[in-house]
Amino acid sequence: MNATAEALFVAEPFQASGDVVIDCKVDKIFYGDFLAVRDSIVPIEKHKITGFIGPSGCGKSTVLRSLNRMNDLIQVFRFEGNVMYHGQDIYAKKVDPVVVRRYIGMVFQQPNPFSMSIYDNVAFGLRLNRFKGDVEERVEKALRSAALWNEVKDKLKNSGLSLSGGQQQRLCIARAIATEPDVLLMDEPCSALDPIATRQVEELMLELKEHYTLAMVTHNMQQATRVADTTAFFSVDISQGGRTGYLVEMGPTRQIFEDPREQLTKEYISGEFS
Amino acid sequence: MNPRQPPGIRPRLVAAGLGTERHRQPFPHSQENAMANPFPHAQSASPISGPPSALEYASDRIFRAIALSAASVIIILTAYILWEVAGKAMPAIGDYGLGFITGTEWDVNKGTFGVLPEIWGTLYSSLLALLLGGVFGIAIAIFLTQDFINHRLATIFRTLIEMLAAIPSVVFGLWGIYVLIPLLKPGAEWLHDEFGWIPLFGSDLSGPGMAPAALVLAIMILPTVAAISVDALRRIPYKVKEAAYGMGTTRWEAILKVMLPTASSGLLAALVLGFGRALGETMALAMLIGNANQISLSLFSPANTLASLLASNFPEAGQVEVHALMYAAMVLLAITFLVNVLGLGIQQYTLRKFEGKK
Numbered sequence A: 001m002n003a004t005a006e007a008l009f010v011a012e013p014f015q016a017s018g019d020v021v022i023d024c025k026v027d028k029i030f031y032g033d034f035l036a037v038r039d040s041i042v043p044i045e046k047h048k049i050t051g052f053i054g055p056s057g058c059g060k061s062t063v064l065r066s067l068n069r070m071n072d073l074i075q076v077f078r079f080e081g082n083v084m085y086h087g088q089d090i091y092a093k094k095v096d097p098v099v100v101r102r103y104i105g106m107v108f109q110q111p112n113p114f115s116m117s118i119y120d121n122v123a124f125g126l127r128l129n130r131f132k133g134d135v136e137e138r139v140e141k142a143l144r145s146a147a148l149w150n151e152v153k154d155k156l157k158n159s160g161l162s163l164s165g166g167q168q169q170r171l172c173i174a175r176a177i178a179t180e181p182d183v184l185l186m187d188e189p190c191s192a193l194d195p196i197a198t199r200q201v202e203e204l205m206l207e208l209k210e211h212y213t214l215a216m217v218t219h220n221m222q223q224a225t226r227v228a229d230t231t232a233f234f235s236v237d238i239s240q241g242g243r244t245g246y247l248v249e250m251g252p253t254r255q256i257f258e259d260p261r262e263q264l265t266k267e268y269i270s271g272e273f274s
Numbered sequence B: 001m002n003p004r005q006p007p008g009i010r011p012r013l014v015a016a017g018l019g020t021e022r023h024r025q026p027f028p029h030s031q032e033n034a035m036a037n038p039f040p041h042a043q044s045a046s047p048i049s050g051p052p053s054a055l056e057y058a059s060d061r062i063f064r065a066i067a068l069s070a071a072s073v074i075i076i077l078t079a080y081i082l083w084e085v086a087g088k089a090m091p092a093i094g095d096y097g098l099g100f101i102t103g104t105e106w107d108v109n110k111g112t113f114g115v116l117p118e119i120w121g122t123l124y125s126s127l128l129a130l131l132l133g134g135v136f137g138i139a140i141a142i143f144l145t146q147d148f149i150n151h152r153l154a155t156i157f158r159t160l161i162e163m164l165a166a167i168p169s170v171v172f173g174l175w176g177i178y179v180l181i182p183l184l185k186p187g188a189e190w191l192h193d194e195f196g197w198i199p200l201f202g203s204d205l206s207g208p209g210m211a212p213a214a215l216v217l218a219i220m221i222l223p224t225v226a227a228i229s230v231d232a233l234r235r236i237p238y239k240v241k242e243a244a245y246g247m248g249t250t251r252w253e254a255i256l257k258v259m260l261p262t263a264s265s266g267l268l269a270a271l272v273l274g275f276g277r278a279l280g281e282t283m284a285l286a287m288l289i290g291n292a293n294q295i296s297l298s299l300f301s302p303a304n305t306l307a308s309l310l311a312s313n314f315p316e317a318g319q320v321e322v323h324a325l326m327y328a329a330m331v332l333l334a335i336t337f338l339v340n341v342l343g344l345g346i347q348q349y350t351l352r353k354f355e356g357k358k
């Protein structure tokens, strides 16, 4: 190691106990010249919920979106490191990001239904994957899971954009889970939801993790303790002049919240973070 | 003025012709009380916030008046033109009735006037132009907006296309006569020889005709269609694009299944405007379409349109023919109106269906 690298804090790698589905090793993530995230190792365990917490702007969304190459849409984005998914680096040259996103689905921070009917929104992924089975049944199942069925069952032909913000977000969740992706990434999925719908989505997540793997960004500490099995805490490093995000600590949620190793983590979860 | 209403909304309503009394009724006294602050106690609690000043209310009202008068001028002008044309057409409408629309002959000496071939030619040439210009225009818009080329290059490209709109139609006509028709001739001949049994190629291209006219027309409406389509596609929020790619679509799937439906109302507006432009185009068509009074499916036979009938017959027309020509103008206006209403209807439908707007 050279002198500057020694000066930088790097979190101790988290030793996952179970199977790791996505093994994410970030060296550096850039937006143009701006170094957004550095040195973070974030393994996502199978059939578990991994929560990302940290102050605003620390790169949680950036890391999460790197896991299914969503950031490739941003021209200035550059990823250094590797993300192993079932033994294959998703950033390898031969890998088409389209295929990555078919298996690793995403729910975004802001609801973004398509301008088409509620039914077509949920059936979108099924049709995209040329699903041969009963589409109607799948759509209903997905809408039920997303706790939206009762509200929309009589108006499936209406536009998805005619729903309220919270309903739109649940529609987006239904759209994402209809194809039963292997891994589901959620970027603050509940920030537009009321407490009841939040509860329903959390229950859905706990149900989903029986069969799928989830990773979620949240600003809500209670939510992290309620649903996340593993928690990764990110923070911002301003010592190098920029505002660079990095992983501070990752571990079982209990340990992070009850017995954090790092002082920074302790301050953040107790609300003393400045 | 109702002080609770944000300024800027009224003028917009007025410009849209909606500034009627109906909207004012909920606050019948607002006009007199405009300057009085109804919340004197709030004023002492929040010294920074306060009602708009008298000057601000005045400028608001002035702006509203300007918008209203601009809108009225347009409406009055349109009504006046309609009145003039209808007045001049009245004798012909009385003389020929609906027979004018179903008649196929235009003979001043015999006094028979019918515009069915011209109606056919107008619709046929415009539809062909819309098909070509619409497909290419929207394709260009997709090319310019969906990350195929970088932003600066796209802007240059777009400016070039919009410059097409500035070329006078006489130039298009001349280009058609001296360049396009000779260019089309060998191909047309071959198509007619080999596939003459298909009605589209049922005759030979002897000079001016439907094909060169429709082609030039397509080029003329291309800038309109492309520019408005670019705007429609640009307006799609980034999060929609994210949603599409997030589902694992390829670029074409994202464009065909998400982007185009999302922009559909804007794209439709582009097509309707392009079609309207094609219906009314005069000069280039008068030069290229051959001005022949016949109804034919063939792309290569000469035809006529309402606008070019007007342009070519007006200069030497006597009293009787002028009346007939005014009637033809009324028919053209009616077609344009119907097309716009139809377009608006489809647009409302797509807005409701895709975007849930009432």
Ligand SMILES: Nc1ncnc2c1ncn2[C@@H]1O[C@H](COP(=O)(O)OP(=O)(O)OP(=O)(O)O)[C@@H](O)[C@H]1O
Pocket (backbone or CB within 6 Å): A031, A034, A036, A055, A056, A057, A058, A059, A060, A061, A062, A063, A074, A243, A245
């Ligand atoms: N498209 C982009 N282009 C340039 N910089 C970006 C872009 N997206 C994010 N950034 C920068 O990267 C850093 C991390 O952003 P990110 O969105 O990952 O933060 P976050 O932890 O998700 O914050 P929040 O909790 O507010 O959502 C920020 O400094 C942000 O300004």
Ligand SMILES: [Mg+2]
Pocket (backbone or CB within 6 Å): A060, A061, A062, A109, A187, A217
């Ligand atoms: Mg974020």
